[in-house]
Amino acid sequence: MENVLITENRDGKLFEKKDFKYKNKSTGEVIEDSNYKFMLTQDVDVFNNGYINTTTRVAFVPVSQKSFDSWKKRNLVQDGAIFPFKGKIVIKETLEPYVNKNTGQLQEPKKRGANGSVCYHYGEPIYRNSVFTMDMDEEDVFMKMDAEKVGMIADEPAEDTGVDENLI
Numbered sequence: 581m582e583n584v585l586i587t588e589n590r591d592g593k594l595f596e597k598k599d600f601k602y603k604n605k606s607t608g609e610v611i612e613d614s615n616y617k618f619m620l621t622q623d624v625d626v627f628n629n630g631y632i633n634t635t636t637r638v639a640f641v642p643v644s645q646k647s648f649d650s651w652k653k654r655n656l657v658q659d660g661a662i663f664p665f666k667g668k669i670v671i672k673e674t675l676e677p678y679v680n681k682n683t684g685q686l687q688e689p690k691k692r693g694a695n696g697s698v699c700y701h702y703g704e705p706i707y708r709n710s711v712f713t714m715d716m717d718e719e720d721v722f723m724k725m726d727a728e729k730v731g732m733i734a735d736e737p738a739e740d741t742g743v744d745e746n747l748i
Contacts, residue, residue: 582623584663637669667714673723700726
């Protein structure tokens, strides 16, 4: 397993900065602050359908202003820098969509390939998330997909095919 790296996003940005204000409950003072969202990547060897393949996993982590300033002093805010926490990126599949806090938009369900049909588990859409964890024993969670019928309409759930004991 490779190191987790801080990586530039598609736009060539190393982080997204978000400025915000909040009121200190005890003093009533309005405080201005910022946080940053970094993209992390990690190359992982996976065994799938009889083949070993190296894939790049991606996760996003929020970072406080104080940590950001400290990382800049230590030259960690650069493309390809090793993330300063030991950990890994794991896949978590669920039946609950992520809701974007800023837009309220629901996460798109997992699909069979880039233009394929939606993946279902017992007729419910599957949502796939990648998360950074410092728990080195944490494992990926995959949901068994319903079988896809030939000629099936893309958003029509397939019949229940049962559950593999190694998958949820």
